[in-house]
Amino acid sequence: MSVDNSGKSLTGFGLSYEDVEVGDHFETPSREVTTAIIEAFAEMTGDRFEIHMSDEAALRHGFPARVAHGLLVLSLIDGLKNNAVARFRAVASLGWTWRFSAPVLAGDTIKAEVTVADKRTTRNPARAILRLRFVVRNQRGGAIQEGENELMIYRRDMG
Structure with missing residues (x-):
């Protein structure tokens, strides 16, 4: 899935709907x-x-080493997002649409490219929703997970 990431590189804490x-x-x-x-x-x-508990079991299933849980990687990426150079004035995550593209092995290093794929206001004038597109990569640059998160955030000067 392709997403336009031709916009600006985001930085800053407390980003609101109007900032992105x-x-x-x-x-x-x-x-x-x-x-x-x-x-x-x-x-x-x-x-x-x-496959999560031993290299030997992972090998029996055709993996080169112990495999991390897919949901573990998603959880780590959400935490890394919350500690990135760009931080939103978030209210709540509304849900995830996610795909595990390749195994994450013990010892792999992960990070994500995050792009604002869509944004919209809500009936509540203090809140809005961003649709964030994630591509998670390992240390070799391979895409290992990808998906989207709907994140409710505050509007500027609200909340």
């Missing part, structure tokens, strides 16, 4: 997905499917 246009973009910081993080996520969620 369709096509504006930013990059998240990066983070290594370690074995310890994968194991902690498995413990927390109860998802101990064997």
Whole structure:
């Protein structure tokens, strides 16, 4: 899915609806997905499917090494978005449409390119909604996950 990212590179904290246009973009910081993080996520969620728990099991399933949970990577990317050089005056996430394109292996480093794909006002004059497009890449530059997030944010001088 292609999104116009010909807009400006976003920076700043407390960005409101009026501060962004369709096509504006930013990059998240990066983070290594370690074995310890994968194991902690498995413990927390109860998802101990064997490809997440050992290299040997991952190899039996055709993967070169232990595989991170797809939802773990999505969760990490959401956290990285919230610590990026561009931060929105967010109210709440309204939902995600997401695809896991390639496995994330223990030891991979991830980051995302985020583009404002759409924006609209709501009935509430203090709030608006951004549709953010994410492309998550590993340290080799390969796209490993992608999707969109609808994020409710405040309008300028409101909220």
